[in-house]
Amino acid sequence: MIRHWLGSAISRGSICALFRGAVVHMLIMASLCSRQVESLTSSEDVNALRALHSAWGRNPSSWDFNTDPCESLWLGVLCDASNTTVTQLFLINQGLSGTLTSAIGDLRNLTNLDLSSNLKLGGSIPKEISNLVLLQKLFIQFCNLSGQIPLEIGSLTSLQYLGLTQNSLSGPLPDTIGLLSKLSWLDVSSNQLNGSLPDSLTSQSGINNLSNGQHLYLQNNLFSGNIPESIFNTSMQLIDLLLHKNNFSGDIPSTVEGLIHIEILRLDLNQLSGPIPSNLRNITNLTALYLGSNSFTDSRVPSWISSHENLRLLSMDSSHLTGNLSADIFSLGPNLSTVSLASNNFTGSLNLSLANAALLLVNVTNNNFTSFVNSNHTVEVILHGNPFCSVNQTRCDELDNLQSSPPVSRNTSLCSNSCSDNSTFNPKLSGNCQCFRPLNAIVNFLALKIPSLEIYNLTLMEEQFAVGLNRSTVKSFAIAGSQIVIEPITPTQALVSIFPPTNYATWSVNDAALILYAINNKEILFPSIGPTVCAFIGDPYNTVAIANSRSTNGLSTGAKVGIAMAVIFFVIAMIIASLYAVREKKRATWIEAGEIDTGSPKLMAAHWFSLQEIRKCTDNFSQSNEIGEGGYGKVYKGYLPTGQKIAIKRAGSDSLQSAAEFKFEIELLSSVHHHNLVGLIGFCFEEGEQILVYEFMPNGTLRESLSGATDIQMDWQRRISVALNAARGIVYLHTGVNPQVIHRDIKSSNIFLDDRLFAKVADFGLSKLAPVDNDSTPLSSQVKGTMGYLDPDYFLTNRLTHKSDVYSFGVVLLELITGRPPIQGGKYVVREIRTAYAQGGMEQVVKSMVDPKLKDYPLEALEKLVKLALVSVEDNPQRRPTMTEVMKEVESLSEVTSIKSDVQGGKPKNTHLEEGTKAHMRQKLANLFQHSGNYTAMFANVQPK
Ligand SMILES: *[C@@H]1O[C@H](CO)[C@@H](O)[C@H](O)[C@H]1NC(C)=O
Ligand SMILES: *[C@@H]1O[C@H](CO)[C@@H](O)[C@H](O)[C@H]1NC(C)=O
Ligand SMILES: *[C@@H]1O[C@H](CO)[C@@H](O)[C@H](O)[C@H]1NC(C)=O
Ligand SMILES: *[C@@H]1O[C@H](CO)[C@@H](O)[C@H](O)[C@H]1NC(C)=O
Numbered sequence: 001m002i003r004h005w006l007g008s009a010i011s012r013g014s015i016c017a018l019f020r021g022a023v024v025h026m027l028i029m030a031s032l033c034s035r036q037v038e039s040l041t042s043s044e045d046v047n048a049l050r051a052l053h054s055a056w057g058r059n060p061s062s063w064d065f066n067t068d069p070c071e072s073l074w075l076g077v078l079c080d081a082s083n084t085t086v087t088q089l090f091l092i093n094q095g096l097s098g099t100l101t102s103a104i105g106d107l108r109n110l111t112n113l114d115l116s117s118n119l120k121l122g123g124s125i126p127k128e129i130s131n132l133v134l135l136q137k138l139f140i141q142f143c144n145l146s147g148q149i150p151l152e153i154g155s156l157t158s159l160q161y162l163g164l165t166q167n168s169l170s171g172p173l174p175d176t177i178g179l180l181s182k183l184s185w186l187d188v189s190s191n192q193l194n195g196s197l198p199d200s201l202t203s204q205s206g207i208n209n210l211s212n213g214q215h216l217y218l219q220n221n222l223f224s225g226n227i228p229e230s231i232f233n234t235s236m237q238l239i240d241l242l243l244h245k246n247n248f249s250g251d252i253p254s255t256v257e258g259l260i261h262i263e264i265l266r267l268d269l270n271q272l273s274g275p276i277p278s279n280l281r282n283i284t285n286l287t288a289l290y291l292g293s294n295s296f297t298d299s300r301v302p303s304w305i306s307s308h309e310n311l312r313l314l315s316m317d318s319s320h321l322t323g324n325l326s327a328d329i330f331s332l333g334p335n336l337s338t339v340s341l342a343s344n345n346f347t348g349s350l351n352l353s354l355a356n357a358a359l360l361l362v363n364v365t366n367n368n369f370t371s372f373v374n375s376n377h378t379v380e381v382i383l384h385g386n387p388f389c390s391v392n393q394t395r396c397d398e399l400d401n402l403q404s405s406p407p408v409s410r411n412t413s414l415c416s417n418s419c420s421d422n423s424t425f426n427p428k429l430s431g432n433c434q435c436f437r438p439l440n441a442i443v444n445f446l447a448l449k450i451p452s453l454e455i456y457n458l459t460l461m462e463e464q465f466a467v468g469l470n471r472s473t474v475k476s477f478a479i480a481g482s483q484i485v486i487e488p489i490t491p492t493q494a495l496v497s498i499f500p501p502t503n504y505a506t507w508s509v510n511d512a513a514l515i516l517y518a519i520n521n522k523e524i525l526f527p528s529i530g531p532t533v534c535a536f537i538g539d540p541y542n543t544v545a546i547a548n549s550r551s552t553n554g555l556s557t558g559a560k561v562g563i564a565m566a567v568i569f570f571v572i573a574m575i576i577a578s579l580y581a582v583r584e585k586k587r588a589t590w591i592e593a594g595e596i597d598t599g600s601p602k603l604m605a606a607h608w609f610s611l612q613e614i615r616k617c618t619d620n621f622s623q624s625n626e627i628g629e630g631g632y633g634k635v636y637k638g639y640l641p642t643g644q645k646i647a648i649k650r651a652g653s654d655s656l657q658s659a660a661e662f663k664f665e666i667e668l669l670s671s672v673h674h675h676n677l678v679g680l681i682g683f684c685f686e687e688g689e690q691i692l693v694y695e696f697m698p699n700g701t702l703r704e705s706l707s708g709a710t711d712i713q714m715d716w717q718r719r720i721s722v723a724l725n726a727a728r729g730i731v732y733l734h735t736g737v738n739p740q741v742i743h744r745d746i747k748s749s750n751i752f753l754d755d756r757l758f759a760k761v762a763d764f765g766l767s768k769l770a771p772v773d774n775d776s777t778p779l780s781s782q783v784k785g786t787m788g789y790l791d792p793d794y795f796l797t798n799r800l801t802h803k804s805d806v807y808s809f810g811v812v813l814l815e816l817i818t819g820r821p822p823i824q825g826g827k828y829v830v831r832e833i834r835t836a837y838a839q840g841g842m843e844q845v846v847k848s849m850v851d852p853k854l855k856d857y858p859l860e861a862l863e864k865l866v867k868l869a870l871v872s873v874e875d876n877p878q879r880r881p882t883m884t885e886v887m888k889e890v891e892s893l894s895e896v897t898s899i900k901s902d903v904q905g906g907k908p909k910n911t912h913l914e915e916g917t918k919a920h921m922r923q924k925l926a927n928l929f930q931h932s933g934n935y936t937a938m939f940a941n942v943q944p945k
């Protein structure tokens with residue numbers, strides 16, 4: 001029967017809207033009346049804040065409209081001295097969703113606006129922003145803005161800083177940008193901006209009119225055409241010019257020497273041609289030059305490089321360079337410290353015998369060098385992928401590892417107790433074992449002036465950072481007594497942790513907001529290293545708990561399906577699925593108010609539940625059925641009429657996806673079937689609700705088990721089994737479905753344990769279909785994932801590959817080894833274990849890293865696991881194994897580790913298991929390992945329709 005679903009939804013919706021409208025109107029009227037008496041803040045500003053607040057999913061939730069924004073010091077609101085008008089608004093990483101509405105234009109006295117790191121803040125930049133003529137700093141970075149940058153941006157004539165990096169902005173850079181005569185910092189990188197760069201010769205105005213422009217970051221967009229010559233011969237003050245990863249073509253004009261102040265020039269990853277202008281040598285302050293991956297006609301490294309006074313870094317990867325590499329290149333430049341010439345075709349000998357003392361790093365991966373002549377001082381040389389290494393592997397490994405020993409090693413091992421998951425000791429307070437919750441930020445270095453963070457003086461960086469923080473214009477918080485701890489994550493990323501003073505365990509919400517604001521405001525820079533951008537990406541401790549309550553009912557359907565039966569079952573499921581698909585398609589039109597009809601989701605085996613059915617299952621979302629809560633909303637348990645227990649994930653109003661996204665997730669979920677993936681049973685999309693119904697996972701997440709929140713004993717066998725099964729699930733996504741899928745959010749809180757303690761991977765909310773051809777990976781404008789698991793290469797290049805999942809899985813392996821979450825305060829497990837292993841081998845790893853709860857493990861196998869994890873988290877994705885290789889390695893470990901019993905070791909919560917069932921499962925486990933090689937084959941031929 002076809003219901004009149006659409007019609008009823010609309011009439012219901014519009015009645016609601018009318019009603020809501022009336023209530024809001026009444027509220028506004030009421031508050032206006034009472035406000036005029038007592039409040040100082042102008043009513044325009046209060047009304048604007050109210051409108052923004054409701055458009056932002058009622059965030060920040062602490063704003064109380066019964067109080068005065070200025071006098072009551074609302075979160076993220078700063079006012080003038082008389083408390084009459086809002087001058088600064090900063091809500092960084094505050095979970096804002098919805099859109100930035102035109103109401104922003106009513107806050108006319110704003111000088112600073114920063115809404116960065118609100119990943120769900122979408123929509124376009126309203127043209128009313130042009131009313132903010134006093135605005136000096138505008139930062140909306142790491143959000144979800146789309147549409148074009150409005151022409152009206154040219155009215156913001158007081159603007160000095162404009163940061164819009166990491167959004168989904170498209171269209172051209174408007175020529176009105178040139179009207180911003182005070183602008184010194186323009187960062188629109190990592191969007192999808194296209195067209196040629198406007199300049200005043202071709203348009204009314206353009207970037208060459210930015211007479212105060214010092215920092216221009218346009219990288220990682222789709223800009224094309226020539227680099228306008230006019231930006232080289234103006235009065236611009238450019239210090240950093242980053243144009244890499246675009247589609248710029250044509251020659252670099254010889255007028256480039258007009259960039260007399262330039263220190264960092266990145267032109268790499270474009271389609272530039274012609275010769276490399278030799279008068280780049282005349283730019284005396286040039287410190288870092290990136291030219292790789294273009295089509296220049298030169299086949300040699302420009303000879304002037306060796307005599308440049310200030311040049312510290314030269315990068316010419318993939319530049320079709322051939323022949324011998326002259327030893328002179330490394331000889332004269334007194335400051336040359338980093339040379340990267342990877343993926344060229346140099347032959348003969350790599351001769352560093354003339355290298356000057358400044359040289360620290362030479363990367364010549366993937367060339368044709370057949371010999372290597374050493375210098376007498378320590379240079380890290382990356383020679384992998386050269387014929388020389390095929391016969392001198394050990395030597396190559398040594399040369400490569402020179403740098404990996406870190407300069408600073410802080411010791412907190414004196415502390416015998418441990419902190420909870422999201423707090424940590426301050427490594428700078430040796431002997432003081434207080435647990436803190438520091439504020440964490442990932443700082444990304446966009447272009448390095450120094451060889452690598454690994455060898456940079458961390459203490460000096462920390463001092464610079466502290467000075468910057470103190471210097472920041474936001475003075476209203478007590479920074480005194482705080483401590484900065486910086487840990488390199490990769491050569492181009494660092495984790496900055498700001499520890500509260502010792503009399504506090506944690507920052508207050510207000511102080512945290514102010515500190516993020518200060519950091520994001522570009523007052524905190526590392527001028528000696530290069531330009532940076534800070535990411536505050538989500539709460540790393542936001543664990544998704546689909547289930548942590550006891551299973552009291554019978555076995556789930558999953559348990560009844562033996563491995564031997566899987567093929568038959570799958571065929572039947574396919575038949576049922578196609579029947580469903582036909583029925584369900586008829587059932588509703590996939591339409592949401594204001595959205596384009598994206599078509600019915602192509603359902604495989606997912607059932608379309610009505611909201612009424614869901615309400616019934618969960619006893620109207622009763623609190624007693626709540627089993628978890630996270631950033632996305634709440635999870636409830638429930639039972640289907642068949643008695644099957646289910647987990648119901650209900651998106652909160654902040655986490656609603658667009659209809660298209662939701663549809664994509666359902667389609668994906670319902671098209672992948674593997675016993676190491678949490679299965680989707682159905683969904684509900686009605687009355688603005690987005691609900692996913694999963695099979696119930698009675699034993700919670702891997703994260704919970706590792707942290708001791710469950711009483712499952714995580715012995716060695718269990719950990720290997722979890723690793724193996726999770727790996728199988730991911731391998732299936734990577735190779736067994738067509739089109740292939742990249743999960744993008746592999747983490748221990750997305751790995752669940754079923755009633756038999758088998759691991760299953762869940763949560764495909766961020767998943768993406770893998771591109772067919774890896775070399776032409778489309779750039780996704782936004783990096784998504786969870787801090788600590790995020791592939792640094794993906795973060796840096798936006799290039800998503802299967803290897804990003806390998807990285808995340810490597811981090812999960814490290815968790816299995818150490819028991820710790822990836823980031824504990826200021827410490828990143830990847831770096832910790834890498835250091836420990838490099839410094840003291842397995843002995844050191846066992847002493848300082850291995851989970852004390854892990855006993856009776858085979859040391860040899862553990863070492864193999866450590867090595868596997870470390871190679872999986874290599875910075876360079878090419879050096880990481882594929883997921884299939886990872887799975888095979890874990891498989892070989894599980895073979896040495898005899899799987900004694902699936903439940904014996906631990907005390908699983910589902911104590912209802914009968915002895916007979918256990919024996920049955922043991923048999924199945926045995927089968928599982930026997931058949932493991934066939935999994936991918938089994939599903940590879942099945943393609944979702
Ligand atoms: C403005 O508000 C702040 C915070 O409540 C208060 O300390 C200050 O005295 C107020 N200034 C005026 C002029 O009312
Ligand atoms: C705020 O802006 C309005 C409109 O531009 C102006 O009339 C008012 O004087 C300003 N208030 C302050 C305190 O600057
Ligand atoms: C080059 O750098 C030095 C040191 O930072 C600075 O004093 C000088 O003004 C710069 N020269 C130019 C042309 O910008
Ligand atoms: C650039 O440098 C070259 C070689 O050092 C020199 O001959 C030339 O005159 C310089 N050009 C300018 C404009 O200074």
Ligand SMILES: *[C@@H]1O[C@H](CO)[C@@H](O)[C@H](O)[C@H]1NC(C)=O
Pocket residue numbers: 322323345347368
């Ligand atoms: C690299 O150089 C060698 C010798 O100059 C040449 O034979 C070979 O074809 C080159 N390879 C590539 C990929 O250009």
